[in-house]
Amino acid sequence: MASMIFTDCSSSTTSRLLPLARNPLLRGKDGVVLFRRLVTLTPPNFTSYRRTLTLCSSSPSPLTHVTASLATEASATAKIIDGKSIAKQIRDEISVEVSRMKDAIGVVPGLAVIIVGDRKDSVTYVRNKRKACESVGINSFEVRLPEDSTEQDVVKFISDFNDDSSVHGILVQLPLPSHMNEEKILDAVRIEKDVDGFNPLNIGCLAMRGREPMFVPCTPKGCIELLHRSDISIKGKKAVVIGRSNIVGMPAALLLQNENATVSIVHSRTPNAEELTRQADIVIAAVGVPNMVKGNWIKPGAVVIDVGINPVEDAKSSRGYRLVGDVCYEEVVKVASAITPVPGGVGPMTIAMLLTNTLISAKRAHNFE
Numbered sequence: 395m396a397s398m399i400f401t402d403c404s405s406s407t408t409s410r411l412l413p414l415a416r417n418p419l420l421r422g423k424d425g426v427v428l429f430r431r432l433v434t435l436t437p438p439n440f441t442s443y444r445r446t447l448t449l450c451s452s453s454p455s456p457l458t459h460v461t462a463s464l465a466t467e468a469s470a471t472a473k474i475i476d477g478k479s480i481a482k483q484i485r486d487e488i489s490v491e492v493s494r495m496k497d498a499i500g501v502v503p504g505l506a507v508i509i510v511g512d513r514k515d516s517v518t519y520v521r522n523k524r525k526a527c528e529s530v531g532i533n534s535f536e537v538r539l540p541e542d543s544t545e546q547d548v549v550k551f552i553s554d555f556n557d558d559s560s561v562h563g564i565l566v567q568l569p570l571p572s573h574m575n576e577e578k579i580l581d582a583v584r585i586e587k588d589v590d591g592f593n594p595l596n597i598g599c600l601a602m603r604g605r606e607p608m609f610v611p612c613t614p615k616g617c618i619e620l621l622h623r624s625d626i627s628i629k630g631k632k633a634v635v636i637g638r639s640n641i642v643g644m645p646a647a648l649l650l651q652n653e654n655a656t657v658s659i660v661h662s663r664t665p666n667a668e669e670l671t672r673q674a675d676i677v678i679a680a681v682g683v684p685n686m687v688k689g690n691w692i693k694p695g696a697v698v699i700d701v702g703i704n705p706v707e708d709a710k711s712s713r714g715y716r717l718v719g720d721v722c723y724e725e726v727v728k729v730a731s732a733i734t735p736v737p738g739g740v741g742p743m744t745i746a747m748l749l750t751n752t753l754i755s756a757k758r759a760h761n762f763e
């Protein structure tokens with residue numbers, strides 16, 4: 395018997411995406427659509443959330459008597475963690491602080507962003523960052539260099555910003571063109587202005603007990619802030635981070651550990667990734683694979699933070715694509731107790747944390763409490 399699940403977020407099995415009548419797995423010999431009872435390979439307590447197409451019974455005949463019923467068993471739905479509105483709240487708090495600082499000592503925080511090339515997504519993010527700065531009264535400086543610039547060109551601008559006292563944060567938009575050495579360029583940013591927190595010395599401090607990092611990297615910091623502001627306690631919880639990147643997975647795991655969670659990191663070479671993830675009370679997914687984390691990876695009642703922002707083709711969207719997370723939202727929303735949406739989850743928080751770090755940097759530079 396075919397084992398199959400119909401969901402809107404299946405990414406791996408093409409047959410799931412085919413319309414029923416064209417799907418050879420569901421076609422009877424004579425071309426009549428043959429519905430089968432769908433068997434899911436999930437433990438019994440996971441079956442309730444699944445929207446299974448329960449059709450016919452194990453005896454397929456007579457074919458003329460085909461009945462289809464869409465059985466949707468009622469089940470709890472996760473609380474949606476609204477990153478967009480939490481980020482707005484944070485920007486409002488930053489605005490207040492920026493004004494207070496300006497009134498008290500006449501200093502306005504400044505953020506410099508360097509972008510090389512014209513990747514559509516990078517241009518969008520940089521524009522969003524500029525708008526966010528404007529909305530809170532932070533000065534923004536933007537440098538856009540052509541794709542064929544040299545490393546020296548980029549480093550020259552970084553050096554100028556390093557020496558400019560009106561700039562408190564410097565961000566080099568990633569990814570850089572492939573002919574550039576990313577490490578070398580990022581190393582040129584003074585650690586006191588590295589609001590991304592990517593400097594290895596900074597990561598070292600983040601990892602060590604009793605040390606204070608200069609800046610906490612924005613995306614992982616945004617994830618933790620979402621948990622705090624949603625009154626989700628981390629202490630003593632089992633957390634799984636899926637993905638081990640330098641900019642999200644690894645620092646996210648360090649932060650969770652610092653919050654006294656017991657942390658596992660699951661990655662592409664983890665043989666039992668699903669099983670480990672299923673034990674977690676808190677899951678942070680940061681792999682960059684659309685819809686990878688299915689409903690049956692999640693323990694009922696777990697909290698799920700989806701860091702993925704994967705563009706997938708969508709002719710219906712004006713941009714020609716839409717964004718999907720690393721988590722199969724439609725499935726997981728029925729199992730988890732709380733979940734972040736994509737868009738509108740972690741993305742806006744990343745930018746809010748960038749503004750926070752820029753404010754922290756300006757306050758530190760001027761000894762302003």
Ligand SMILES: Nc1nc(=O)c2c([nH]1)NC[C@@H]1CN(c3ccc(C(=O)N[C@@H](CCC(=O)O)C(=O)O)cc3)C=[N+]21
Nearest residue numbers: 518519565566567568569590703737738739741742744
């Ligand atoms: N040096 C550096 N620092 C970064 O922090 C950095 C970077 N490079 N390179 C690219 C990634 C990605 N990133 C995002 C920020 C905001 C949204 C965001 O606001 N997303 C919106 C949707 C935006 C849209 O609709 O396109 C949302 O999720 O709701 C997404 C992605 C920062 N990054």
